[in-house]
Amino acid sequence: MTALAFAIAVTAVGCTSTGSRTESRSGAHRDWKGSCGPLSYDEVRGREPKHLDRRALARFRNDRAVCAGVWLRPGRGFVPQGLVVHAGTAWVSGFNAGAPLGERYCVVEQVDLRTGRRLNRLDPVSGSVGDRDPVMCRHGGGLVQDDHGLWLVETTRLWLVDPDSLEVRRAWVLAGELRGSFALVDAAGRLCVGRWYPRRPGQVDWFDTDHLVDSPALDLTVGMAEDSSPAPRATQGAVWGAPGGGRDTAWFAQSVTRCGVLVGPEGTRRRAFVPGAEGMDLAGRSLWVVSESGTRHYQAMGGRPVVPMLVRLELRDFDSWRRPDCSV
Numbered sequence: 001m002t003a004l005a006f007a008i009a010v011t012a013v014g015c016t017s018t019g020s021r022t023e024s025r026s027g028a029h030r031d032w033k034g035s036c037g038p039l040s041y042d043e044v045r046g047r048e049p050k051h052l053d054r055r056a057l058a059r060f061r062n063d064r065a066v067c068a069g070v071w072l073r074p075g076r077g078f079v080p081q082g083l084v085v086h087a088g089t090a091w092v093s094g095f096n097a098g099a100p101l102g103e104r105y106c107v108v109e110q111v112d113l114r115t116g117r118r119l120n121r122l123d124p125v126s127g128s129v130g131d132r133d134p135v136m137c138r139h140g141g142g143l144v145q146d147d148h149g150l151w152l153v154e155t156t157r158l159w160l161v162d163p164d165s166l167e168v169r170r171a172w173v174l175a176g177e178l179r180g181s182f183a184l185v186d187a188a189g190r191l192c193v194g195r196w197y198p199r200r201p202g203q204v205d206w207f208d209t210d211h212l213v214d215s216p217a218l219d220l221t222v223g224m225a226e227d228s229s230p231a232p233r234a235t236q237g238a239v240w241g242a243p244g245g246g247r248d249t250a251w252f253a254q255s256v257t258r259c260g261v262l263v264g265p266e267g268t269r270r271r272a273f274v275p276g277a278e279g280m281d282l283a284g285r286s287l288w289v290v291s292e293s294g295t296r297h298y299q300a301m302g303g304r305p306v307v308p309m310l311v312r313l314e315l316r317d318f319d320s321w322r323r324p325d326c327s328v
Helices: 019-031 207-214
Strands: 065-070 077-085 089-096 105-114 118-122 142-146 150-155 155-163 169-175 182-185 190-195 200-206 227-231 236-239 251-257 257-262 271-272 277-283 284-292 310-314
Touching: 077 150, 077 182, 077 200, 077 284, 089 142, 089 284, 105 150, 142 190, 142 236, 142 251, 150 190, 190 207, 251 277, 257 284
Parallel strands: 077 142, 077 277, 182 236, 236 277
Antiparallel strands: 065 310, 077 089, 089 105, 105 118, 142 150, 150 155, 155 169, 182 190, 190 200, 200 227, 236 251, 251 257, 257 271, 277 284, 284 310
16 A cells, blocks of 8 residues: 555656746855745746734745645635645645634535645545544544545544545544544555644554454544654654655654744754744655644734645755754
């Protein structure tokens, strides 16, 4: 079994080439080989949000690698959390922060990356764990894909969703110490259920998805995991691959709404990243990431950078990316 979302490159999703944009790229190429950014506000795809009071994107270190951006569900309170990209389409999980605190249920949206147009939506995500009473998914922190479908991770449950119909196929309880904040799938097809902690290292617990689907178990525990390993504190998203070449491994996004840091193997490689970064996915030589900083929920708090909810970064010059100038 392979991690489908990492094996197929996105096609026909590139940078635009307007006259004013050509000038900015020419300047960027002189001091940053292979860059195509920074992105301008007018180049972001999708319907422009009504909650933004300024038509300008925030600058951040390494934003010259940002080649495309998409607004997601403008004006509806949607806060993106997880991401899968495949063949010109994105599946984004998140929640509606405009709802009362106890009713911020999970949402999964399918979006055309070329236009920003919504193709399908599951809102809210709900279902039953076995023959138990129906329950609602909350937050929707992590989303990945393999041959079984879309795996949606929330704090206390794991959901399997059909990527075409967006129907819930199955659900499990994350029991005991096991908690879900983010997710990734490795090259062997193992599912990582990752935990977020703000001030101490996180943890990832690895599960064989074939075993999960074949097993009658409804409650998953840490003891059922094939392996467990540490993750950086404040990890909001993760991806499996080799952005700069070399061997495939786990990369983690540490973030708050004003700062993002991409952390490589064993924390030895730290690069400035998208503020508010959450879920990520690799597609060829591009890294897609969702950010919560530009959403209505966080913009209303004031002082948050304006960043498209979905951005694509070009990786051709990844080894030259600068270290972070902010802290998480």
